[in-house]
Amino acid sequence: MSKIPNHIAIIMDGNGRWAQSKKLSRHSGHKAGVEAVRKVIEACAKRKVKNLTLFAFSSENWKRPKAEVNLLMELFLVSLRRELNKLHENNILIRFIGDRTAFAGSLLKQIIKAEELTKKNTGLVLAIAVNYGGRWDIAQATKKVVAGVLAGEYSQEEINPELISKYVCLAEFPEPDLFIRTSGEQRISNYLLWQLAYTELYFTDKHWPDYDEILLDEAIEEFNCRQRRFGKTQEQLNKPIENSLPDNVKGTSKN
Ligand code: FPP
Secondary structure, three states: OOOOOEEEEOOOOOOOHHHHHOOHHHHHHHHHHHHHHHHHHHHHHOOOOOOOEEEEEEOHHHHHHOHHHHHHHHHHHHHHHHHHHHHHHHHOEEEEOOOHOOOOOOHHHHHHHHHHHHOOOOOEEEEEEEEHHHHHHHHHHHHHHHHHHHHOOOOOOHOOOOHHHHHHHHHOOOOOOEEEEOOOOOOOOOOOOOOOOEEEEOOOOOOHHHHHHHHHHHHHHHHHHOOOOOOOOHHHHHOOOOOOEEEEEEOOOOO
């Protein structure tokens, strides 16, 4: 039986190329992308994946033509309005990660409404990254760490990866086990840079609008063939032995 990853993080790429291959507008590609989002959420909930994080709009996507940016924002708003009750009925907890300061009031209101309505749900945690960048995330965490030092909550010497991990987005959830990027590109593109440190990376040539539960199962199957060593040797994984870290660094890093 397959081991189901606790947390799957996806870069949904290729809406434009999918549309182009069918001689459709980029708009149609993004709309078809929303349908794939629906299928993948359902498939993850069915397989009891605990966390699904989707990269919907990066901090760099503002560089796209204005009409496409407006269209994407409108699509987020409309999709969220249309799907919110169904997601709530399915016990899905919705979270948005990213810099919210640039959003229009209507989208921001809908984001807050979705998070409020679903905050006590206990099923799949669906995190949607909008205006998100991994470097922005590390910078915003750093600001909070510095604020803690200035407030005297801890000293500069106490800053370590575990402390920073408490302030990056999704800190309260397990780090992604499986990262999936569609449409052939093999890059992280400023996604969850901190959180992906030990994640298994999986790339597929399929465009996002073609993504479905069969392709998700293929990724999960491949994930099951990977050996995650977290810095240990294969022998240690087979037969755990005491590690040789000095006492003062034990438990501070996975390596
Ligand atoms: C990448 O395709 C896709 C995006 C930048 C937007 C992702 C948005 C959706 C899938 C739709 C809405 C999502 C939610 C959560 C409601 P691309 O335009 O970069 O494709 P290309 O690289 O082929 O041009």
